[in-house]
Amino acid sequence: MIGRATKARSSAERRVLDEAGGLRAMTWVMAIMLFLTMLAAALGLATAGAARLLDRQLAGRLTVQIVDGDPVRRDVAAARVLAALRRIPAVAKATPVDRAELTRLLQPWLGSDGADPQLPVPAMIDVDLADHGEAAAARVAATVRRLGPTIRVDRHESWMSPVNDVMRALTFLALALVLLMASATAAVVVLAARAGLETHRATIAVMHMLGSTDLQVARLFQRRIALDATIGGVGGGVVALLVVGFIGIRLHGLGSELLGGVTLGGADWVLLALLPVAFVVLATLAARVTIVRALRHIL
């Protein structure tokens, strides 16, 4: 009963503003804004997730290379280094990379020549540190360098940092785009509300004379704009989610270890789904503030 009464009132209030049925320009604008915003947000969330994943994967990981042309000397040095590494408390795990794995890694560049046993390939040891801090990595580097001048320590973080920087830059770019879109949406709503106010000036004057408060008048506009924003937001949002899902499937299909990290988690999808709600709230508030401010100048 209450629901029916509310619906009747809502319908009656909607009629006060001249509202042509069907989709309006504002609905399309909101749909396009939401579509672009959600794509930007998805990009930002995915790259942020990938950057975090990369951080987790690379933090505290080192590769020790023993470069020596003599395979016997190289293997002896590698065994010494491995033993020394395993004695360091900060080292959680030290694993020698076997020859077959190295051959596989070299395959794309050297082809079948990579399998030649005479090829002076350095011995490598993957090291996982228990402590991801700078001090632990420095301690390991100092220890192994004392064992021979041809031993090199590569921190995974350092050679992947440019990739990480790009990902972080993309994340900030996406965040800036989302904020820019939100500002543009608010500006569009302000313009639409002002235009609506001008269009309905005569009706508003009558309503004022009948005793309408500014908030009652503002509610009519904010209801209309919220409806436009909801229809547009849902439309644009659904299309954006489909596009994001499609791109996600294609990235996953590439099988790339790096691009494979560019995925959206459950929380990311929830955040994306909340964006239309946030935009509806933003549009409604922008309309309300604009209308109430404008009405203050009318007696």
Place this chain on the structure above:
Amino acid sequence: MANIVQFENVGLRYGTGPDAGPETLSDVSFTLRSGAFYFLTGASGAGKTSLLKLLYLAQRPTRGVIRLFGEDAVVLSRDRLPGFRRRIGVVFQDFRLVPHLSTCDNIALPLRVAGMPEADIEQPVREMLAWVGLTERADARPATLSGGEQQRVAIARAVIARPEILVADEPTGNVDPDMAERLLHLFESLNKLGTTVVVATHDFHLLGRIPGAQMMRLDRGRLLDPTGSLRYPPTRPE
């Protein structure tokens, strides 16, 4: 009867600074008693509509004091205006019907503005439609109504919320004599229920129709009968 409206030396000038025009109303002083019936007469341009605008709070005076319902209406804050306006019914000279609303919705507007539940609105609107003889035109838009019909919708809208004061600017200007008589009878009925009625008109045939009605006459922005003295039967001014 208590005073419901009091004007003291009220002046009104449109525009400000170098753009200000001459005073439209000058030194207007009068009191309206609660439950009385008043005619406001005067030639075109005498200031009738401006005086009514002050009365229904569409305009603030340039000077003077206006007391409405016992309160100073000149310094009334903007937030309190709606509450005062809901106590005043207005029939505008140009009707000011909302063009995209049906007759029914136009008449129901003051009740909706006042927050009356939808379920309680239908009955008074039906009664009002019957009262002004527009039951058959309940769903018509103003553009499809004749001038007289639009005027009746405007009157129905002004009185449906049972205002304490009814202000009507030339309410019979677009209707035939029979309908004018009926509308006046409607105002009289409302007046008998306690509403103070102020009708601006230059139709002198109407002035004698309401026994006990008082007349205020404006001439070039000045009130000629500032005391609102009883003029019944009214005489046509020279």
